Structure formats: C-alpha cells, structure tokens
Amino acid sequence: MGYLLYPGCMVTHSFPGYEVSTRKVCEKLGIHLEDLDRFVCCGSSILPCVTDNWINFAAITLAQAEAKDVDILTLCGNCTNNFKRAVQTLNNDGVKRERVNKTLENVGLSYTGDVKIKHLIELLYGMKPEVKDQIKTTVDLRVALTVPCQVYRPGKIANFDTTEKPQSMHEIVSFSGVEIVSYEMEYDCCGSTVLLSDVDIAYEIGANKVSNAIDAGAQAMVVSCGNCSFLLDIHQRTLLKDRVNIGKKLPILFLPQLLGLSLGISSKDLRINRSAGVFDA
Amino acid sequence: MHDCLPKECIQCGECIKDCIIVRYGGYSLVSILNRDSEKGAWNCSNCWKCIEACPVGIDIVKFLEKRRKIEKPPQAIAKGIEMVMKKGYFMDLVISNDFRENVGLKPLKFFKEAEIELLLGEK
Numbered sequence: 001m002g003y004l005l006y007p008g009c010m011v012t013h014s015f016p017g018y019e020v021s022t023r024k025v026c027e028k029l030g031i032h033l034e035d036l037d038r039f040v041c042c043g044s045s046i047l048p049c050v051t052d053n054w055i056n057f058a059a060i061t062l063a064q065a066e067a068k069d070v071d072i073l074t075l076c077g078n079c080t081n082n083f084k085r086a087v088q089t090l091n092n093d094g095v096k097r098e099r100v101n102k103t104l105e106n107v108g109l110s111y112t113g114d115v116k117i118k119h120l121i122e123l124l125y126g127m128k129p130e131v132k133d134q135i136k137t138t139v140d141l142r143v144a145l146t147v148p149c150q151v152y153r154p155g156k157i158a159n160f161d162t163t164e165k166p167q168s169m170h171e172i173v174s175f176s177g178v179e180i181v182s183y184e185m186e187y188d189c190c191g192s193t194v195l196l197s198d199v200d201i202a203y204e205i206g207a208n209k210v211s212n213a214i215d216a217g218a219q220a221m222v223v224s225c226g227n228c229s230f231l232l233d234i235h236q237r238t239l240l241k242d243r244v245n246i247g248k249k250l251p252i253l254f255l256p257q258l259l260g261l262s263l264g265i266s267s268k269d270l271r272i273n274r275s276a277g278v279f280d281a
Numbered sequence: 282m283h284d285c286l287p288k289e290c291i292q293c294g295e296c297i298k299d300c301i302i303v304r305y306g307g308y309s310l311v312s313i314l315n316r317d318s319e320k321g322a323w324n325c326s327n328c329w330k331c332i333e334a335c336p337v338g339i340d341i342v343k344f345l346e347k348r349r350k351i352e353k354p355p356q357a358i359a360k361g362i363e364m365v366m367k368k369g370y371f372m373d374l375v376i377s378n379d380f381r382e383n384v385g386l387k388p389l390k391f392f393k394e395a396e397i398e399l400l401l402g403e404k
Contacts, residue, residue: 010371155332
C-alpha cells in the first residue's frame with residue numbers, strides 16, 4: 001500500500017519545502033509515494049460554493065489514486081476536507097457516482113472504489129511506533145503549534161482524533177524531542193482564508209496568534225497546512241508591523257521539516273532555509 | 282433574505298460564541314444564521330467550530346455553499362474562481378514547474394482548458 005501525494009495549489013505555488021520535506025520523511029519511513037499523472041485543484045472551500053460539479057475535480061484525483069491502487073496523502077486542511085467529502089458522497093450516492101463517472105470518461109478516468117484520504121498528521125499518527133523507532137536525535141527547541149482546523153473538523157467528515165483540542169499533531173511533534181509551549185490561541189483558527197475577504201481581521205488574528213506564541217516562549221511555530229503558513233509566514237512581516245514590541249520574526253516550520261531533523265535528515269535536504277540561527281545544518 | 286435560513290435553527294447563538302471572525306469584530310456566516318447580518322458568507326475561515334457547537338446538527342457546510350451562491354464574492358476570490366474554472370488551479374501553477382525542478386521535484390502536468398470545461402460543464 002502506498003499513497004498518491006497530493007500537494008494542493010497553495011503548497012505547490014508557495015511552499016515547495018513542505019512537499020520536499022514530506023517526501024524525505026516518507027522515504028526515511030519506507031512510505032511509498034506515487035505521483036499525480038495530472039494535477040487539478042481539489043475544489044478548495046471555494047468551488048463547491050460556485051458549482052455542484054466541483055466534485056468532478058475531486059474525483060479526478062480519487063480516480064488516479066484508484067488506478068494506482070493507493071490511497072491519497074494530503075498536506076493541506078482544505079484538500080483533506082474536500083477529498084473526504086467527495087469520498088463520502090460518491091460512496092453513498094450511486095446515482096451521483098454514475099454521473100461523475102460519465103464526465104470522467106471524457107478524460108479517460110473512472111472512480112468506483114473506496115480510496116482513503118489521510119492528511120500527513122493522520123498518516124504519521126497511524127504509524128507512531130514506526131516513526132518513534134526511526135528517531136535518531138532530539139531537537140532542542142521550544143515550539144508552538146498551529147493545529148490545522150480542517151484536518152479535524154467537521155468531525156463527521158474528518159473522522160480523525162477529536163474536534164476540540166486534538167492532540168495528534170502534538171504527539172507527532174513530541175517525538176522530535178522539542179518542548180511544546182501552550183499559548184492562548186493554540187486551538188484557534190489562523191484566519192488565513194479570510195485574507196481574501198477581510199484582510200484587517202485576518203492580520204489581527206494572525207498577529208495575535210504569532211505574538212501570543214512568542215509571549216509564551218516559542219522559538220518557532222510548527223504548522224501542517226499550506227493555508228496556515230500563507231498567513232503566518234509569508235504575511236508575518238506585514239501583520240506584525242504595528243506590533244513594535246515584537247522585535248523579531250517567529251520562524252515557521254512545517255511538521256515534516258521538524259520531524260525530519262529528528263529522523264537524521266539534514267536541514268538543507270529539508271529546505272529549512274529561513275530559520276538561520278535556529279537550527280544547525 | 283432570511284427566508285432561506287435553515288428551519289431547524291433555534292437561534293441559540295452557540296455557533297456565534299465559537300466564531301473567530303465574530304470575535305474579531307466581523308460579520309461571518311454565523312452572523313447570517315443568527316440574523317445579525319444579511320451578508321458575511323465569504324468571511325468564513327472554514328474552521329467549522331460552529332458545526333461542532335450546533336445543538337440541532339445543522340449542516341453549516343451546505344448552508345455556506347448556499348449563501349455564497351447568493352452573495353457576490355470579493356474581488357480577490359472572484360479572480361481565483363475565474364482561474365480555477367478556466368485552468369483547474371487557483372493560482373498560476375505552470376510557473377511553479379520552473380522551481381520544482383530546482384528543488385528536485387517532478388513537474389506537474391495539467392488539463393487543457395477544453396477538458397476543464399467538460400469537467401465543470403452543466404449536464
């Protein structure tokens with residue numbers, strides 16, 4: 001059994017380090033990864049609000065996974081949610097499945113099965129003993145976590161861990177030996193999606209989240225979603241510009257980058273390139 | 282406007298309590314549910330704490346989709362919609378293939394616009 005790695009639009013566009021480090025970690029853990037033949041957006045939280053045919057997009061990737069006899073590994077909360085929704089719908093609604101397959105015929109694909117969708121956290125959580133076994137070194141760092149909302153909610157779609165204060169990401173992160181600091185906004189949404197509709201609110205949420213984490217003693221923030229990183233990393237300088245008491249940037253690390261270090265992979269191979277001074281290569 | 286609110290909604294306000302957008306002074310999807318606003322559907326951050334809080338089990342995901350079809354999207358999102366419905370991705374991923382090679386990743390292949398049209402076409 002292996003996984004079709006689906007990076008999603010955001011990670012592909014802006015965060016190749018997340019995909020690269022995921023591949024390195026999977027290689028180290030003996031997880032076989034397949035590649036997409038052709039990429040199409042999962043639909044995100046936007047397309048289902050425009051057309052009911054969004055499900056055809058999701059089905060394209062499901063069909064490719066089925067053809068390769070693998071499940072799907074996602075890196076982003078949105079993708080996880082969309083694919084899980086699509087699987088539930090297509091598994092339970094034969095009429096819709098038939099209609100979708102008629103459309104997929106146009107591109108030479110079909111989906112008849114039951115592909116499993118796992119976000120990276122879920123995949124690693126399901127193989128905790130194997131991950132622990134491969135740990136080579138501890139990482140001496142205090143980190144705060146941003147828990148990716150749509151990996152856990154809605155609970156009826158995610159069917160993983162719990163919906164309120166889930167601990168699976170914490171458990172995986174703890175294998176690297178870091179100290180996890182709690183902070184007030186730990187389980188709050190990062191607000192990244194709202195950047196496109198109300199930038200002031202998004203920046204306010206992001207600024208509070210980052211400064212909260214810094215106040216709690218965090219030396220880095222660990223994320224596991226391209227969306228979260230978009231606001232908290234790429235926009236960090238802008239959202240902190242009015243917070244003059246915060247003199248520094250909070251490095252943002254992807255979960256596989258941190259885990260990868262403790263598995264003995266170099267920070268260069270993990271593309272940890274904006275955290276100079278925090279890590280040794 | 283309020284006619285298309287789910288009839289199971291008992292106006293208990295539990296969804297509002299957990300909404301981070303409302304907490305930060307904005308109007309969101311749950312503001313519409315609670316009749317505090319007629320707009321705000323595109324202000325949702327998709328954290329789904331509202332669904333978990335709802336005591337009567339309203340499918341707020343479906344409600345979001347319904348309201349967003351009525352309310353005009355912000356310009357930035359409208360541009361994304363235009364791209365994804367034409368090309369099959371939300372931001373230009375063709376240029377991503379250049380740096381994918383630099384970091385040791387294989388290039389991605391996409392669908393032709395005609396194929397995207399077939400995939401999204403109304404039948």
